[in-house]
Amino acid sequence: MQLVDEGPTAPRGLSTALPRSASLTDALLAPCGHPLAADAVRALRDDLARTLCAVVAELPAGERLRIDAFTARVARHHPERCSAGADPFVPSPATCRRAIGVAAVARCVRGLSCAPASGVFDVLAAAAEDVAVGMEGGARPPWWSPWYAQLPAGGRAVVSAEAVTWATHLYTALDWGRFERRPVVGAGDDWWDCPGSRQLTLKGRADVRVLVGASPAYVVVGNGSCPPDWQAELGLPALVGALARGGASAPCRVVGVWPTSGQVRLLDVDADVLEAAATSVISAVGTWVDGRLEVCGARQAS
Amino acid sequence: MLTGRSTPRVPLIARLRGDGVPRPLVSPGLAGGLRDWLEDGLAPVVAGLPPDAAAVRVRKETLNQVLVCEAHVAARLATAPVMNTAIARGTMVDALFRQWVTTGSIADCSSDALAALGAEGDRDGVGAFVAALPEPRRRELLEDVAEHVQDITRNWPVPSPGWLPRTQDRMEVPLAGGRVVLTGTADLAFGNPPGEHASVCVVEVKSGARRLEHRGDLHFYALLETLRSGAPPFRIATYYTRTGELDVEPVGEDVLVGALKRALDGASALCRLAAGAQPTRSANPLCAWCVALPGCAPGQRRAGTDTPRIPGDPDVEDRGTDAAMHERTEVDP
Numbered sequence: 001m002q003l004v005d006e007g008p009t010a011p012r013g014l015s016t017a018l019p020r021s022a023s024l025t026d027a028l029l030a031p032c033g034h035p036l037a038a039d040a041v042r043a044l045r046d047d048l049a050r051t052l053c054a055v056v057a058e059l060p061a062g063e064r065l066r067i068d069a070f071t072a073r074v075a076r077h078h079p080e081r082c083s084a085g086a087d088p089f090v091p092s093p094a095t096c097r098r099a100i101g102v103a104a105v106a107r108c109v110r111g112l113s114c115a116p117a118s119g120v121f122d123v124l125a126a127a128a129e130d131v132a133v134g135m136e137g138g139a140r141p142p143w144w145s146p147w148y149a150q151l152p153a154g155g156r157a158v159v160s161a162e163a164v165t166w167a168t169h170l171y172t173a174l175d176w177g178r179f180e181r182r183p184v185v186g187a188g189d190d191w192w193d194c195p196g197s198r199q200l201t202l203k204g205r206a207d208v209r210v211l212v213g214a215s216p217a218y219v220v221v222g223n224g225s226c227p228p229d230w231q232a233e234l235g236l237p238a239l240v241g242a243l244a245r246g247g248a249s250a251p252c253r254v255v256g257v258w259p260t261s262g263q264v265r266l267l268d269v270d271a272d273v274l275e276a277a278a279t280s281v282i283s284a285v286g287t288w289v290d291g292r293l294e295v296c297g298a299r300q301a302s
Numbered sequence: 303m304l305t306g307r308s309t310p311r312v313p314l315i316a317r318l319r320g321d322g323v324p325r326p327l328v329s330p331g332l333a334g335g336l337r338d339w340l341e342d343g344l345a346p347v348v349a350g351l352p353p354d355a356a357a358v359r360v361r362k363e364t365l366n367q368v369l370v371c372e373a374h375v376a377a378r379l380a381t382a383p384v385m386n387t388a389i390a391r392g393t394m395v396d397a398l399f400r401q402w403v404t405t406g407s408i409a410d411c412s413s414d415a416l417a418a419l420g421a422e423g424d425r426d427g428v429g430a431f432v433a434a435l436p437e438p439r440r441r442e443l444l445e446d447v448a449e450h451v452q453d454i455t456r457n458w459p460v461p462s463p464g465w466l467p468r469t470q471d472r473m474e475v476p477l478a479g480g481r482v483v484l485t486g487t488a489d490l491a492f493g494n495p496p497g498e499h500a501s502v503c504v505v506e507v508k509s510g511a512r513r514l515e516h517r518g519d520l521h522f523y524a525l526l527e528t529l530r531s532g533a534p535p536f537r538i539a540t541y542y543t544r545t546g547e548l549d550v551e552p553v554g555e556d557v558l559v560g561a562l563k564r565a566l567d568g569a570s571a572l573c574r575l576a577a578g579a580q581p582t583r584s585a586n587p588l589c590a591w592c593v594a595l596p597g598c599a600p601g602q603r604r605a606g607t608d609t610p611r612i613p614g615d616p617d618v619e620d621r622g623t624d625a626a627m628h629e630r631t632e633v634d635p
Contacts, residue, residue, distance in 0.1 A: 018328055018532055019497040093421055115463035117404070153409050154417030157401035164404060165468035172466065172495045225476045225483065261474040262530035 020262075025175040027266055028219065028255050032212050038247030040271050045243050048278045053196045055285050060296045065288050067281060068189075068203040072236055075284035076229060082291025091147040093162040098221070099144055100124065100159070101167035102186030102207055108167075109176055109185055116167035120160055124148065169259035170207060170221055184209040192243040202281065204240025206254070215252035216241070222256055226263040230256055234267040235277030242274055314457050317550050318503050320537055325499040328533040332555065336562055337529055340477055343566045347573040348478040358482045358572050362519040365568040370588055372571055372581035373601075377594030385431040386612065387443050388510060393419070393428045395450045395509040395543055396489060399458075400469040402451075403490060406460035411448045450509050450543040457546050467492040473526040482569055486526050496533030500553070503537040509544060516540050517549070521561035524553045534558060 017023050059065065067075075074081050089095070104119030113119035130141035131149040148159055176183070185208050194200040206218035218237055227233060234254040242250035256265040267273060351358070367375035394415035401408055401418060408414055419429045432440060461467040471491045475484040493502040504523050508516060520538045528534040539550040551557070575581055589601035595610040602608045 016334070016532060017330070019495050020532060021495060090423070092423060115466065117463035117467065151421055152413060152417040153407075154397070154401060154414030155421035157405050157414065158397065158418040158421050161400045161404040161469045165471055168466050168468045224472075225474045225480065228480065260472045260530075261476060262532070263476075 019175075020264075021173055021175045022178075024173060024255070024257070024264060025178045027264075028174070028210060028217055028253070029178065029212055032215055032217070032252035032268065033270065035213075035215055035252060036242065036247050036250045036269065036271065036274070041242050041247035041250055041274070044271070044274055044278060048243070048282070049195045049197075051282055052194045052200055052285055055282065055289055056194065056197045056200045059199050059289050059292055063292055064199050064201070065285060065292075066201045066203060067236075067284055067288070069205060069233065069236055071288065072232070072281065072284045075287040076232065076280070079287045079291070082288050083294040084291075091144055093159045096144040096148070096159055097162040097166040098207075099142060099186075100127075100163035101170060103142075104163065104167040105171050106185035106187075108171055109182060116171045117164045120163045120167055123163075124156070124160055166221075170257075173221075173257050173259065174208070174219070179210055181211050190237065190240045190244040192240050200285065202236075202240045202243065204237035204244070206237050206241070206251075212252055214248075216245075216249065217253040217255065218251050219255045219257060222258045223260065224258065225261040226256065226258045226265055230265045231267060231273070231276065232280045234265065235273055235280060238267065238269045239274055239277035239281065242269070314548055315459055317548060318505065318537060318539055320550075320552070323552075325501060325536050326534075326552070326554075327498060328496055328500055329555075332534070332558070333528050333532045336525070336558060337475075337477075339562060340529075340566060340569075344478050344482055344569060344573070347570045347577075348481050350577040351481060351573060352577065355481070355576055357476075357480055358569065358576050360482065360484045360565065360569045360572060362486055362522050364572060365522060365565065366515050366518065368568050368571045368575075369564065370586050371584040371592070372575060373583040373594055373598060374586075374588060374592050375572070376575055376581040377592060381593050384612075385427055387435075387439070389426075390428045390431055391443060391447055391450070392509045393426060394432075394447045395454075396470075396507060398447070398451045399454055399489065399507050399543070402454055402458060403461060403467055403469055408451060408455065411451045412444045415447060453543050453546050458541075461492055465492040466494060473523070473530050475526055475529045477569075482573065484522075484526055484529070484565060484569070486523050488523055488527075491527070491535075493536075496531060500533050500536035502527060502531070502533075502535040503539065504535045505539045505541060507541050507543060509542075511544070512540075512542055512547065512549075517551075518561070518564060520551070521557050522565060525558055525561040525565060528553075528558055 056065065065071075100120060100123055101116075103123045104113065104116050107113040107119040107122055108116060113122050127142055127145035128149055131145045133141075148156065151159065170185075174183075187209070190204040190206075192202045192204075194202070205220070207221045208219035209216050210219070211217070218241065220234060220237060222233065234256045238251050238254045251269055253269060254267045256263075256267070258264070364375055364379070367378060394411075397415045397418040398408055398411060401414055416429050416432065419426075424430060432443065435443065468491050469489065471488045473486050473488065476482075477484065488504045489507040490505040491502055496502060504520070504527055506516070506520055506523065517540075520540055524535055524538050534553040536553065537550055538553055539548055541548050583598055583600045585600040585604035587604075589595060589598070590605040590607070590611050592598065592601055592605075592610055595601045595605060596608050
């Protein structure tokens, strides 16, 4: 594990030289240590599956849990919310900006748009078209597009503005010309269905995936400032990537970028990191199961 | 409909870009030195915070208020914010400025602004406040907003995507392990991330009257951007939508050091308040508007009343903190 403090007084592992995109790209592409042994990942997966199955077995029948960055964070910081009724997801400019922003940056990286603002404009225009076509049975539009399509002009503008700001931060964080193989921006998340249980799925999200040697490395963009438990934040996508892809294709590094504060953290993935991430996931699943049981008990009592 | 793709506005942009003026070289150790200075300065006051205290968040507003009167900021933090037409106007103008810069098109000021606020869940209650206004006052407010927006569309070009414009750009600088957070949101920032030379311009948009503390706000944002990105912005500017005035300033070390000292003074005072210290009362021209006026003897002597005025009340001249800052400068140069 490598701690990187972007504070200029004692940078460890990452140069603070400007432009920062060059320093960050250097750090991202630096050779990794030994790749994770396939046997070690398999053993971790088997142990984790056994433990999680036992924990999830207590979950009321028919209930399912999905642990992602958000639910894991809720379990760590606000366990009381795990026993509250689930708030219905409400799309907003803030909740859509990442989805639109990564699509825009992907267009820029592929040379289809000249800058993040143009990319966002193109993505939104395509989505509006997809919604129209989708109603006639064509390709499935992005999840946010039906909501976006029904907004009046002022609402659409603020969605666009949020996405442009988000996309610009990601686009300027890396030196895209330095990658020998084109990075994958956005694309699909990693999913892992817990073997032996139909009630638990883990989800890992990375905003950018690049190859370092033969192994993938992830870039994850965070909101606000880097939290004290950043290892858990970055460890989850590493763990789910390793579980979903197996040892040979497990991520070797996860880089967290918090553009609002300019902070950067590097997590080189080894067996200890995966072990810590697994422990954190078990704890999160346990917290959610307890919360669901509490809700179920309260429902029965009433 | 107002559209702006085809009309170049050279003067304003030339001033923001500083055409003809070389971009300053970035001093490699500057941001680190400023951060160390803040960390060292805050360490003693942070040590006095209770272990379970929430992070002390330092915004431009709280900084201005606490430097004028600690009792004033303590009272403000303890009461729910009160909406008024000035705040509603500012929020709507900000939303429309953002729309103009992002899309280059404003179809209808009122409906666009309210739709923008609605899309974000009307989190500050501005939409609800406007809807609840009596019809004449609502019409007056919306006409006022439309005038401000006409000024924006007349003077502002729509930035090229190549300038990397970002609106409502949030900045946070956690200090002392996150126990103190300097925070702000720039209305507009543009320019490539800094390399050898400073390259970012930060713009604040104001719909109210020009006030002295606006420079302090801008300097605070210059400090935040420097600490966040490792390099100062090359230009900072305040744009007044009422008059079309643009105040532009280059950012030198003197500006940053001044902003740092001010931020350190304010953050230290806020930490002491968070640690339970009694706020000191400093009579100032803002006393007449202070929510704590009914229980503040020095404030009552200054204001000549124990009944606070309502901010944004069109019937009362709002001197704002400008005069307060002038007085402070005279007393404590």
